[in-house]
Amino acid sequence: MALDPQVMDQLVEAVRRFVEERLIPREREVAEADLVPDELIAEMKALGLFGLSIPEEYGGLGLDLAEEVRVVQELGRTSPAFRSVFGTNVGIGSQGILIDGTEEQKRAYLPRLASGELIGSFALTEPEAGSDAASVRTRAEKDGNTHYRITGTKRFITNAPRAGVFTLMARTGSQEDGARGITAFLVDADIPGITLGKPDRKMGQQGAHTCDVNLDNVRVPAEAIIGGREGQGFKTAMKVLDRGRLHLSAVAVGAARRLIDESLAYAMDRKQFGQRIADFQLIQAMLADSETEWLAGKSLIEAAARDYDAGTDVARRAACAKLFCTEMVGRVADRAVQIHGGAGYVADFPVERFYRDVRLFRLYEGTSQIQQLVIARSMIREAEREG
Amino acid sequence: MKILVPVKRVVDYNVKIRVKADGTGVETQNVKMSMNPFDEIAVEQAIRLKEAGLAEEIIAVSLGVTQSQETIRTALAMGADRGILVETDEALEPLGVAKCLQKIAEKEGPGLILMGKQAIDDDANQTPQMLSALLGWAQATYVSKLEIADGKAKVKREIDGGLENLEIALPAVLSVDLRLNEPRYASLPNIMKAKKKPIDTMSPADLGVDVSPRLVTLKVTEPPKRAGGVKVESVAELVDKLRNEAKVI
Ligand SMILES: Cc1cc2nc3c(=O)[nH]c(=O)nc-3n(C[C@H](O)[C@H](O)[C@H](O)COP(=O)(O)OP(=O)(O)OC[C@H]3O[C@@H](n4cnc5c(N)ncnc54)[C@H](O)[C@@H]3O)c2cc1C
Ligand SMILES: Cc1cc2nc3c(=O)[nH]c(=O)nc-3n(C[C@H](O)[C@H](O)[C@H](O)COP(=O)(O)OP(=O)(O)OC[C@H]3O[C@@H](n4cnc5c(N)ncnc54)[C@H](O)[C@@H]3O)c2cc1C
Numbered sequence: 295m296a297l298d299p300q301v302m303d304q305l306v307e308a309v310r311r312f313v314e315e316r317l318i319p320r321e322r323e324v325a326e327a328d329l330v331p332d333e334l335i336a337e338m339k340a341l342g343l344f345g346l347s348i349p350e351e352y353g354g355l356g357l358d359l360a361e362e363v364r365v366v367q368e369l370g371r372t373s374p375a376f377r378s379v380f381g382t383n384v385g386i387g388s389q390g391i392l393i394d395g396t397e398e399q400k401r402a403y404l405p406r407l408a409s410g411e412l413i414g415s416f417a418l419t420e421p422e423a424g425s426d427a428a429s430v431r432t433r434a435e436k437d438g439n440t441h442y443r444i445t446g447t448k449r450f451i452t453n454a455p456r457a458g459v460f461t462l463m464a465r466t467g468s469q470e471d472g473a474r475g476i477t478a479f480l481v482d483a484d485i486p487g488i489t490l491g492k493p494d495r496k497m498g499q500q501g502a503h504t505c506d507v508n509l510d511n512v513r514v515p516a517e518a519i520i521g522g523r524e525g526q527g528f529k530t531a532m533k534v535l536d537r538g539r540l541h542l543s544a545v546a547v548g549a550a551r552r553l554i555d556e557s558l559a560y561a562m563d564r565k566q567f568g569q570r571i572a573d574f575q576l577i578q579a580m581l582a583d584s585e586t587e588w589l590a591g592k593s594l595i596e597a598a599a600r601d602y603d604a605g606t607d608v609a610r611r612a613a614c615a616k617l618f619c620t621e622m623v624g625r626v627a628d629r630a631v632q633i634h635g636g637a638g639y640v641a642d643f644p645v646e647r648f649y650r651d652v653r654l655f656r657l658y659e660g661t662s663q664i665q666q667l668v669i670a671r672s673m674i675r676e677a678e679r680e681g
Numbered sequence: 682m683k684i685l686v687p688v689k690r691v692v693d694y695n696v697k698i699r700v701k702a703d704g705t706g707v708e709t710q711n712v713k714m715s716m717n718p719f720d721e722i723a724v725e726q727a728i729r730l731k732e733a734g735l736a737e738e739i740i741a742v743s744l745g746v747t748q749s750q751e752t753i754r755t756a757l758a759m760g761a762d763r764g765i766l767v768e769t770d771e772a773l774e775p776l777g778v779a780k781c782l783q784k785i786a787e788k789e790g791p792g793l794i795l796m797g798k799q800a801i802d803d804d805a806n807q808t809p810q811m812l813s814a815l816l817g818w819a820q821a822t823y824v825s826k827l828e829i830a831d832g833k834a835k836v837k838r839e840i841d842g843g844l845e846n847l848e849i850a851l852p853a854v855l856s857v858d859l860r861l862n863e864p865r866y867a868s869l870p871n872i873m874k875a876k877k878k879p880i881d882t883m884s885p886a887d888l889g890v891d892v893s894p895r896l897v898t899l900k901v902t903e904p905p906k907r908a909g910g911v912k913v914e915s916v917a918e919l920v921d922k923l924r925n926e927a928k929v930i
Contacts, residue, residue, distance in 0.1 A: 297873065298876055300751065300754070301754075304755070308758075308872055309869070340868055341868050355873065
């Protein structure tokens with residue numbers, strides 16, 4: 295929904311202030327404790343962050359994608375672990391229901407996801423199905439006419455330890471059916487047969503948790519199928535990830551902004567050879583390259599989001615954005631550490647933590663290589679069509 | 682009871698203030714503006730009184746340029762019910778503001794006017810006192826604790842050397858201090874809903890007030906740069922310098 299520009303500015307300003315005053319000061323504590331404190335989660339709920347993308351009729355804010363990427367860039371300026379708390383509710387944990395769910399499913403889940411009362415997770419990846427997502431092995435067998443029994447293992451599932459509902463991809467057809475044999479289920483976390491693995495010990499983003507989700511004969515009703523039809527699950531998952539690519543790109547662009555701000559401030563303060571290191575042209579080159587790449591990423595996502603809202607198919611551009619923005623923030627983080635010299639390698643400065651945090655963006659929701667495949671295949675398909 | 686809360690648009694507290702090159706004032710072009718932080722505390726207190734069932738309506742008033750509307754919107758997003766904008770491009774002084782507020786108070790009949798103890802731009806600390814005199818109402822300044830009961834306000838005031846407890850009759854003008862509360866963040870849904878709350882716009886002339894300046898600013902300058910300190914070798918030297926150079930002990 296296109297908001298009045300003045301209201302939108304106020305919204306962005308409110309988020310910026312929350313990030314500056316409440317989240318940035320707690321980053322280090324959260325990383326060290328590997329935990330986002332409950333009182334901060336309560337503040338995020340009160341602010342309305344869990345409902346950014348969920349329509350107003352289901353209790354959310356109903357931001358369109360152009361608005362969402364503006365807000366998300368602000369949130370990107372602090373530790374990604376904070377965004378992760380509500381990130382799955384805004385993105386992969388709610389969008390499947392919103393895009394392909396039945397009206398009953400929307401009413402049953404979206405209001406509680408929008409308020410943060412319920413945490414939604416997205417469970418696609420498995421030990422043997424990562425980039426090759428169409429090869430999921432988790433099976434859903436018919437149990438009479440009204441139920442299914444699901445068995446399998448899901449890996450690296452963000453927010454699984456706190457999740458109340460999983461958007462879970464399982465195979466209802468045969469392995470040979472590939473993508474067409476996959477069905478998306480809404481699986482409540484408290485159903486008997488679900489157990490969680492130990493939280494993974496990650497390189498970065500401490501405070502955000504992933505773990506295995508094991509399903510052993512988990513009995514779910516047929517109404518748990520998103521949209522009510524078997525075999526649509528892979529399509530649903532891909533639609534969810536499509537929109538998610540621009541969201542994640544916006545997180546990366548926000549993180550790049552923070553890294554550049556930290557670098558500039560450090561370079562203007564640090565003196566060597568009797569002057570500010572910011573006055574050395576080799577430092578200026580790094581600052582200028584990072585600023586330019588940040589601006590390119592920002593322009594890319596903002597334009598693509600506007601076109602998405604206008605109904606244009608932006609699938610290829612979303613993949614381009616995910617590829618460029620997540621690789622870009624990696625380069626910006628590397629320069630940020632370099633500009634900080636030895637200080638950039640020790641944990642007293644945020645850039646050391648961000649350097650590890652942003653590494654994930656190139657891996658999940660489609661690795662950079664998978665984005666390259668998506669982009670190139672779409673180019674080739676188009677050329678063949680026009681050929 | 683209605684509560685009137687005047688809110689001022691000022692240069693944001695995070696902005697480094699720069700004096701204009703010609704010395705006529707401070708730079709406000711392309712500078713981030715926001716609600717005076719003490720006024721935020723006043724808005725918060727009004728909302729808490731309303732939530733406690735002690736007030737029915739909160740009216741946020743701002744005086745100044747068109748963009749002061751944004752400051753009112755912030756108050757509405759926090760929880761005020763409606764706004765009044767007294768729009769003028771005139772450089773406002775405390776007396777002009779107090780006179781406009783007097784007219785609005787006489788029309789609206791609030792039981793309480795809650796205001797920041799001062800604005801962080803000109804630090805005048807005059808408007809609440811002038812307003813209470815113009816209205817002939819009781820006043821309490823620098824309020825750090827407030828209880829309302831039986832048509833009276835019990836307040837704690839922060840004064841030099843301690844706290845003063847007062848009980849005053851309503852209606853009254855209170856100016857609030859930093860420690861009264863911690864203002865809430867306007868939630869995102871409430872920011873969106875605030876757009877639908879009404880704001881009345883009028884001019885000082887509509888209120889029959891002449892706000893033309895009574896004061897002339899001669900010159901605005903930067904404060905002198907702080908000179909660097911010195912390191913002392915021993916406690917004895919420190920005491921000696923404090924006694925004989927700084928002459929403070
Ligand atoms: C912290 C974290 C959180 C996660 N959260 C979730 C979640 O909430 N839900 C969820 O479902 N998943 C989640 N994932 C899983 C994530 O999406 C996968 O890790 C990712 O898709 C890559 O799969 P993989 O790890 O199996 O790597 P692989 O697929 O084994 O890839 C290994 C390497 O091979 C490359 N590669 C693979 N196939 C090709 C090809 N055809 N051509 C060229 N190169 C190729 C890849 O690019 C990569 O470089 C998360 C992962 C992490 C680390
Ligand atoms: C883990 C670790 C172990 C270490 N071990 C030791 C040790 O055992 N012994 C020891 O003596 N030191 C040690 N060091 C210090 C290390 O050698 C310094 O950190 C390094 O020389 C960089 O200096 P600096 O950190 O002060 O960065 P700075 O000199 O402040 O550099 C900051 C940035 O400015 C750039 N820069 C500086 N001057 C110029 C210029 N003229 N033109 C262009 N760019 C410039 C730098 O390249 C860098 O990008 C260690 C550091 C770390 C992090």
